[in-house]
Amino acid sequence: xxxxGDAAGxxxxxxxxxxxxxxxxxxxxxxxxxxxxxxDLNIPEGKLVGIVGPNGAGKSTLIKACLDLIxxxxxxxxxxxxxxxxxxxxxGYVPQRExxxxxxxxxxxxxxxxxxxxxxxxxxxxxxxxxxxxxEALDQVGIAHLAKRQIRQLSGGQQQRVFLARxxxxxxxxxxxxxxxxxxxxxxxxxxxxxLQALNERGKTCxxxxxDLATVSSYFDWLVLLNxxxxxxxxxxxxxxxxxxxxxxxxxxxxxxxxxxxxxxATD
Amino acid sequence: xSWSTFDTWIVVAGALCAVACxxxxxxxxxxxxxxxxxxxxxxxxxxxxxxxxxxxSRTSLVMFVGAAIxxxxxxxxxxxxxxxxxxxxxxxxxxxxxxxxxxxxxxxxQAADRVDLDPGCVLYGALELTPLDTWRVAGLEFxxxxxxxxxxxxxxxxxxAILFKELxxxxxxxxxxxxxxxxxxxxxxxxxxxVAVTTVAAFEAVGSIIVIAMLIVPAxxxxxxxxxxxxxxxIACGAGVLAAAAGHxxxxxxxAWFGADATSSSGMMAVASGLIFALAWxxxxxxxxxxxxxxxxxxxxxITNNET
Numbered sequence: 001x002x003x004x005g006d007a008a009g010x011x012x013x014x015x016x017x018x019x020x021x022x023x024x025x026x027x028x029x030x031x032x033x034x035x036x037x038x039x040d041l042n043i044p045e046g047k048l049v050g051i052v053g054p055n056g057a058g059k060s061t062l063i064k065a066c067l068d069l070i071x072x073x074x075x076x077x078x079x080x081x082x083x084x085x086x087x088x089x090x091x092g093y094v095p096q097r098e099x100x101x102x103x104x105x106x107x108x109x110x111x112x113x114x115x116x117x118x119x120x121x122x123x124x125x126x127x128x129x130x131x132x133x134x135x136e137a138l139d140q141v142g143i144a145h146l147a148k149r150q151i152r153q154l155s156g157g158q159q160q161r162v163f164l165a166r167x168x169x170x171x172x173x174x175x176x177x178x179x180x181x182x183x184x185x186x187x188x189x190x191x192x193x194x195x196l197q198a199l200n201e202r203g204k205t206c207x208x209x210x211x212d213l214a215t216v217s218s219y220f221d222w223l224v225l226l227n228x229x230x231x232x233x234x235x236x237x238x239x240x241x242x243x244x245x246x247x248x249x250x251x252x253x254x255x256x257x258x259x260x261x262x263x264x265x266a267t268d
Numbered sequence: 269x270s271w272s273t274f275d276t277w278i279v280v281a282g283a284l285c286a287v288a289c290x291x292x293x294x295x296x297x298x299x300x301x302x303x304x305x306x307x308x309x310x311x312x313x314x315x316x317x318x319x320x321x322x323x324x325s326r327t328s329l330v331m332f333v334g335a336a337i338x339x340x341x342x343x344x345x346x347x348x349x350x351x352x353x354x355x356x357x358x359x360x361x362x363x364x365x366x367x368x369x370x371x372x373x374x375x376x377x378q379a380a381d382r383v384d385l386d387p388g389c390v391l392y393g394a395l396e397l398t399p400l401d402t403w404r405v406a407g408l409e410f411x412x413x414x415x416x417x418x419x420x421x422x423x424x425x426x427x428x429a430i431l432f433k434e435l436x437x438x439x440x441x442x443x444x445x446x447x448x449x450x451x452x453x454x455x456x457x458x459x460x461x462x463v464a465v466t467t468v469a470a471f472e473a474v475g476s477i478i479v480i481a482m483l484i485v486p487a488x489x490x491x492x493x494x495x496x497x498x499x500x501x502x503i504a505c506g507a508g509v510l511a512a513a514a515g516h517x518x519x520x521x522x523x524a525w526f527g528a529d530a531t532s533s534s535g536m537m538a539v540a541s542g543l544i545f546a547l548a549w550x551x552x553x554x555x556x557x558x559x560x561x562x563x564x565x566x567x568x569x570x571i572t573n574n575e576t
Contacts, residue, residue, distance in 0.1 A: 152495070
């Protein structure tokens with residue numbers, strides 16, 4: 001392999017450094033069975049991006065492959081024109097809530113402060129500056145008063161907000177969020193939407209794995225429809241069409257019905 | 269009963285073993301890898317035997333290095349088998365450590381006439397004999413085991429103090445740890461090295477079975493008392509020290525009530541830590557039985573969903 005060959009591959013050098021996420025020919029397979037297949041994506045800066053598709057469409061896999069959390073079978077991912085490894089400080093990640101043990105002995109504030117660890121680097125302990133940043137992030141998601149709680153003593157929605165506050169504390173330019181809206185209460189859903197809009201106003205890019213077709217067009221201005229392959233990607237207004245949804249959810253009749261109903265609601 | 273300096277040294281040696289084990293033990297329990305201590309403490313046996321057979325010496329440094337290497341290999345093999353063999357991690361651990369323990373036993377039995385390694389000693393240790401083998405440093409005479417365990421305890425304390433934030437992050441959320449640039453693999457192997465070195469060092473004094481009790485029981489006890497990480501580490505160490513003192517006292521005093529001779533101190537230390545765990549299970553404020561009856565701790569799922 002030539003020096004820096006991975007990042008300088010032909011597919012990536014073509015992507016300018018102002019594109020938050022460029023994916024070229026990405027395939028990921030588990031046990032030789034492809035989960036996502038030949039994905040090409042270009043996400044423009046400053047968009048709220050919904051990633052939508054049926055169960056098993058590879059939405060989480062796509063995010064994890066972008067963040068090097070699972071190996072790529074082939075293809076390349078560029079964050080602002082370079083490989084993820086050299087762009088870590090640009091990226092914030094909100095994993096699925098079930099991915100951690102909520103009985104773990106940490107407080108909400110401890111978890112949010114983890115977002116500042118990269119700036120700290122190895123060996124340096126969390127100080128007052130980091131705690132203040134974490135407190136501010138908790139305040140932005142409206143649960144500063146719960147900072148000292150052990151995380152099990154929070155409701156599901158509050159736990160989700162802790163994760164979002166942690167991503168805020170990372171102070172990234174592009175955020176990857178894996179189903180932040182899954183099983184949260186109405187107040188949390190509102191808080192997440194407000195947060196996404198606030199990030200959007202600051203010019204950040206957010207990629208959000210999302211399930212609820214009814215809210216797609218009001219939450220996101222860019223849409224990626226995924227079912228193993230990218231069915232469509234573009235401004236929500238152009239992409240969120242019955243034809244595209246049928247292609248994405250093909251065969252799952254009741255889901256198509258839901259989708260069409262959602263579409264009707266959206267255009268009303 | 270009469271308490272001699274002998275008894276004091278036995279308690280000090282036991283307490284240092286307990287503290288040295290409880291520190292990495294807390295992270296094993298939190299990573300739901302309690303059995304890893306079990307696996308490593310058994311699997312080091314072929315390392316001990318091989319080190320002896322290769323060098324013919326029983327100096328502890330050689331044995332120590334041999335066993336520590338094999339201990340880390342256990343963690344590596346377990347990782348490989350579970351990843352490439354597509355086997356559950358617990359099963360992979362079972363495959364590795366039983367195989368290695370068996371190999372170690374065969375090596376010891378085969379070389380029995382030449383090797384002064386007694387399987388009984390391997391299992392239960394020889395805590396009662398530790399005051400006989402002493403070091404003299406700067407005019408101070410103390411049992412060798414106390415010196416070794418003091419060094420190991422200081423090392424473990426140092427590693428945890430320096431890497432506290434990294435250990436907490438990678439234990440709680442390995443995915444985030446990786447994305448932030450703190451390799452969770454690297455930290456995993458560091459912790460495994462710590463467990464291997466600690467079990468090998470403590471194992472000479474208290475044996476391979478008791479080491480497991482000292483790794484896991486105080487940590488599990490502390491988790492019933494607190495839901496904070498630093499207090500958990502402190503309480504685990506405290507529970508370990510208490511178990512060491514109470515255990516030795518029980519080993520000497522209790523059989524005397526029935527006119528019997530003193531029994532195994534390390535064995536009684538494990539029993540004592542079990543009793544302390546039972547007390548914490550009954551009365552512990554964080555997940556104890558009575559706490560659950562009289563003061564239902566706020567449970568995330570039972571909080572009404574629209575509370576903000």
